[in-house]
Amino acid sequence: MSCEIRGRDGPVSPTRLRTAPAHDAAPASVRQAALALLAFGFETLGLHRIAATCDTGNVGSARVLEKIGMRREALFREDSLLRGRWRDSFLYAVLEHEWKGGIP
DSSP states (O other), X not given: OEEEEEETTEEEEEEEOOOSOTTTSOHHXXXXXXXHHHHIIIIISOOSEEEEEEETTOHXXXXXXXXXXXXXXXXXXXXXXXXXXXXXXXXXXXXXXXHHHOOO
């Protein structure tokens, strides 16, 4: 999954959260890393919105994004080329007041 930390003046930093193959990555540790990115963006950088994308075929990443309180906002058709094949992506986002109102 990838996450773009966006400030009031535009993107601060695109970040790609990568994990080891599924059998090596503990779902709890991926969730903790994603929560840490949200906390850093909202609490340290004072951001208003954080967005993330994941491949539509990556059910695990979509599940993590939903569990940390992000909502699916869009489907981008054939927006990334991976190994010679066009892939679709989901866009997820959370706003600062949503995060402060109910940290998962």
